[in-house]
Amino acid sequence: MMYLRAPAASGGRSAPARRNALTPARLLARACYKRPLSTTTRFCAALKFTDKHEWVRVDSGVATVGISNFAQEALGDVVYCGLPEVGAKLSQSDEFGALESVKAASELYSPLTGEVTDVNDALADNPGLVNKSCYKDGWLMKMTVSIPEELDGLMDEAAYERYIKSMED
Amino acid sequence: MLARAFANGLCNRLPREATRTVGLGATGRQDRQVSTEVALKKTPLYDFHRAQGGKMVEFAGWSMPVQYKDSHINSHMHTRQHCSIFDVSHMLQTKVFGRDRVKFVESLIVGDIAELKDNQGTLSLFTNTKGGIMDDLIVTKTDQGYLYVVSNAGCADKDSAHMQARLQEFKAAGHDVDLEFMDESLIALQGPSMAQVLQKGVGDDLRNLTFMTSVLTPVFGIRGCRITRCGYTGEDGVEISVPSGDVVSLTEKLLADSEVKLAGLGARDSLRLEAGLCLYGNDIDETTTPVEASLVWTIGKRRRQAQDFPGADIIVPQIKAKTQRKRVGVISTGPPVRQHTPILSSDGRVIGEVTSGCPSPCLKQNVAMGYVEAGFSKVGTSIQVEVRKKAVPAVVSKMPFVPTKYYMGQ
Numbered sequence: 001m002m003y004l005r006a007p008a009a010s011g012g013r014s015a016p017a018r019r020n021a022l023t024p025a026r027l028l029a030r031a032c033y034k035r036p037l038s039t040t041t042r043f044c045a046a047l048k049f050t051d052k053h054e055w056v057r058v059d060s061g062v063a064t065v066g067i068s069n070f071a072q073e074a075l076g077d078v079v080y081c082g083l084p085e086v087g088a089k090l091s092q093s094d095e096f097g098a099l100e101s102v103k104a105a106s107e108l109y110s111p112l113t114g115e116v117t118d119v120n121d122a123l124a125d126n127p128g129l130v131n132k133s134c135y136k137d138g139w140l141m142k143m144t145v146s147i148p149e150e151l152d153g154l155m156d157e158a159a160y161e162r163y164i165k166s167m168e169d
Numbered sequence: 170m171l172a173r174a175f176a177n178g179l180c181n182r183l184p185r186e187a188t189r190t191v192g193l194g195a196t197g198r199q200d201r202q203v204s205t206e207v208a209l210k211k212t213p214l215y216d217f218h219r220a221q222g223g224k225m226v227e228f229a230g231w232s233m234p235v236q237y238k239d240s241h242i243n244s245h246m247h248t249r250q251h252c253s254i255f256d257v258s259h260m261l262q263t264k265v266f267g268r269d270r271v272k273f274v275e276s277l278i279v280g281d282i283a284e285l286k287d288n289q290g291t292l293s294l295f296t297n298t299k300g301g302i303m304d305d306l307i308v309t310k311t312d313q314g315y316l317y318v319v320s321n322a323g324c325a326d327k328d329s330a331h332m333q334a335r336l337q338e339f340k341a342a343g344h345d346v347d348l349e350f351m352d353e354s355l356i357a358l359q360g361p362s363m364a365q366v367l368q369k370g371v372g373d374d375l376r377n378l379t380f381m382t383s384v385l386t387p388v389f390g391i392r393g394c395r396i397t398r399c400g401y402t403g404e405d406g407v408e409i410s411v412p413s414g415d416v417v418s419l420t421e422k423l424l425a426d427s428e429v430k431l432a433g434l435g436a437r438d439s440l441r442l443e444a445g446l447c448l449y450g451n452d453i454d455e456t457t458t459p460v461e462a463s464l465v466w467t468i469g470k471r472r473r474q475a476q477d478f479p480g481a482d483i484i485v486p487q488i489k490a491k492t493q494r495k496r497v498g499v500i501s502t503g504p505p506v507r508q509h510t511p512i513l514s515s516d517g518r519v520i521g522e523v524t525s526g527c528p529s530p531c532l533k534q535n536v537a538m539g540y541v542e543a544g545f546s547k548v549g550t551s552i553q554v555e556v557r558k559k560a561v562p563a564v565v566s567k568m569p570f571v572p573t574k575y576y577m578g579q
């Protein structure tokens with residue numbers, strides 16, 4: 001999710017912006033509006049985060065994936081979700097889809113290696129769920145966990161909060 | 170796409186001659202949020218925007234609000250259902266004085282300006298000697314002894330240099346012309362409830378101010394204002410030129426009306442695209458002729474005969490002979506279509522490219538403009554757009570995509 005880049009490159013033909021590039025969405029994120037630190041916490045009991053702002057939660061061997069509150073705020077109103085097919089096999093960091101707002105597009109990167117078992121069909125008619133309920137009803141996909149050790153390399157909630165704080169400074 | 174326009178090479182790196190009320194980078198501190206080397210210019214509403222929760226981004230060398238606390242879509246829909254204020258003070262406002270002012274302006278643009286009624290304005294184009302478009306602008310023939318010109322912020326240096334060069338030529342030839350680059354601020358009030366809101370602060374009956382006409386009048390007690398019934402949203406709206414020392418006060422007075430909200434460049438872009446209006450730098454530029462750009466209507470009847478504007482020898486023959494490519498509207502569903510998206514024929518051949526596109530908040534479909542080979546430019550033609558390496562069906566569509574609501578009188 002990290003590359004919140006301007007739609008200029010959204011033919012899918014250019015490389016995504018570097019992580020440190022000052023994309024418009026990042027400008028928005030840095031601009032003078034306050035990000036609520038606490039609203040995320042109550043929901044995120046066992047969440048792990050990637051540095052590209054996806055979250056993953058594992059339950060009985062199935063991983064649910066979505067984007068963080070920080071990411072949905074930076075992206076703005078989601079109007080279209082490009083999600084993978086059920087059965088798609090993904091390696092960690094593979095691009096698995098994209099979210100589009102009126103102004104910008106963001107690729108989605110798989111937090112883990114595994115196979116897609118479910119995709120949130122509700123988002124086809126109601127893409128705004130990603131903004132309204134990014135940790136619950138706005139989940140993006142579910143997948144198997146082929147390499148559980150990969151979870152150890154992801155940030156826990158406290159580390160993620162520190163990470164986004166460091167980005168904003 | 171507007172976000173990309175922010176970063177485009179239209180960014181002005183030199184301070185303008187005109188004495189803007191607020192200095193460049195008032196604190197002298199370089200803004201860390203942008204990658205340009207010089208501090209961004211600020212309109213007199215800058216602090217006001219920030220206090221209202223404006224998210225500031227760079228546009229054409231200025232720090233401008235892209236949105237406020239409302240989401241982009243809410244701001245867009247509010248403009249269509251109520252009314253919104255846009256700070257457009259970054260645009261260049263110019264007065265052209267002198268007995269030969271019409272001849273002067275006509276030497277630079279394509280329209281029949283002499284034929285305009287008093288206080289009537291029109292959209293026109295600065296053209297270059299190759300037939301390309303240098304900028305689009307609105308010129309109004311006031312009854313105050315001057316022409317009033319509003320042109321794009323991104324072309325301010327180019328346009329002012331262009332006008333000044335022609336001015337020197339005209340003066341050298343003994344003509345009577347003078348230019349004044351104005352210090353006033355400019356705000357747009359756009360939406361169906363604009364007239365109801367504005368009438369409370371204007372003595373003249375706004376029912377007499379029709380689309381593309383202009384009047385000097387105090388607004389909410391603020392003197393030295395000019396109201397022009399025009400805009401960039403497709404809605405009934407006005408642009409108010411107001412002394413810079415009073416623009417904050419005027420904006421506050423307008424905002425006191427519950428119908429009115431502030432809107433930023435994000436909503437401005439999606440609104441104008443739904444209205445089928447070009448964005449200079451994206452949809453028209455120095456390499457597009459008015460005929461290719463489907464803007465033939467701007468070329469005055471008399472001017473086509475006289476061929477007395479820059480590039481006329483290239484442009485006028487194109488009116489009859491047609492051009493190889495044409496700007497068209499495109500509608501699709503599925504993944505949004507953006508600038509640089511390739512346009513394909515039904516059998517997969519590349520036939521053009523998108524120059525602007527976004528998901529339409531009103532239509533809940535994707536709307537776009539782009540250039541296609543002339544053979545595919547008929548409304549209703551089935552085409553495809555290539556998004557994320559997949560061909561998605563699309564159709565050539567008429568513009569505006571959303572019906573416009575310009576006030577033509579009673």
